[in-house]
Amino acid sequence: MVRIKPFIRPQQLRAALTSLPQRTSIQPFIQPTLTTTSPQTRLSSSSSTQATPTIPSPTPFVPDVQTFLTVIGRGLSQHASKIPTWDALFSLTTEQLQELGIEPPRSRRYLLRWRQRFQAGQYGIGGDLQHVSDGKAELRVLESTKDPVNPHKYVVNVPLGKSVKECALEEMSRVTGFKVQGAKTIVGPYARPIKGGEAVQIAITEGMWEDKRGRKIDGGERRRNEVRYKKRIQERREMRERGEL
Template sequence: MITRQTRASTFLFTSFLRPSSASLLPQSYICTPCRRELHRGLPQDGQIPKPIPFVPDVPTFLSLIGREMKKHASKLQSWDELFTLTSSQLKERGIDPPRSRRYLLRWREKYRRGEYGVGGDFKYVKDGVAELRVVEVPCIPTKELKAEDEKVTITHTPGMEKLVLNVPNGSETYVLERGQTTADLVKAKGYKVKDGYIVTGKAALPMKGTSQSGATVTASEGLWEHKRGRKIHGGERRRAEVLHKLRVEANKAAR
């Protein structure tokens, strides 16, 4: 059955081409719009990505994406299984309902493409906790400023800018690596500086008892979760009907 669909899709695509163009296509060519959805199989170029410091193992990954996927951690024995099992194989492992499998497969492909949530760009993580610090570095000039254009404030130094950087746990500053310059520094994605010293962003908790401003981010349940929509007045299909009944009941009560 799959072979017939593949031949049909190839025929439909090549039938609109000139004979000279169609002859250049390989026999095994499958038109991209005719491919099955992701939950029907694995992509041909699917590779197993490596764990990152913020996501070192399967339980952490399932916990971050939320929707109670962490309860299925015991059904996946290794990191390779997480990225190689098909939807039917996940079903055999007991990962239900189907929307949970689709959600897992969608996040799996996002991770494969490097589309992480907050904390995915962290380099220094210890026991699931990353530390962020406000670091002042020389700013890269975008245009020539006159002397009168530079303004001095309590929280800003002329020629300097503040970045939120991920630093090794327990350190109060960031030490440049060999061959690295301040121009190579990139602020943590999803976090910014407020009032010159406060780190704001998702799941950022201020650090206490330190001489400098900073925050901690923990790999917690649902940190990367995509929230489901909720039905109001019966959802989109029944909203008009439900609102009409409510208005009728309100009019009857007002009489």
């Protein structure tokens, strides 16, 4: 059996992806299979058995490919121009990402993990914000009046430039990851106080959702034993030279 894999240049792949209509799932490439013992030639049906990828809707905080790659970090934002559409971002296979030049392999694996999280509605800080303008959102303190003696205070997202009093109840949405400290101080990741002290602003920041890599000591897991063994040999050699053994 002879398998022929067509050669596809990254430029051709990007052009093909750009020409596709929005909300169209991108199926993996189908490799033609030629069988020398049979007069019939058929295409491989492996791709037809794969599930159609789920395309999640963009969110107010993450509306496009550039923002998604920016917030998950690890330098993936430099590849934003290689992925033309939101649908492509959630449809491309690891092989197609490699064709587009997204390297090294661990970057592709990391991107695929964050794709799965986003599809499941698992966002990082600020992912539940509803009122976002030019990558910025505003948080203010909403004080419940149900219990005048011990009022509850909540952190809510409001349209930029509006106070809580100017907003209707349906315009405000509670957010996670932030809390009220003291009278009206909002604390949380990437919260920058606004002049006047009654609100904070959250802005899209490179790597704000990034999973930080663990620090490698004596190399990675596969090399650690070898590195430490060589260190012990070197230490014993130095001790013999000093006459300590």
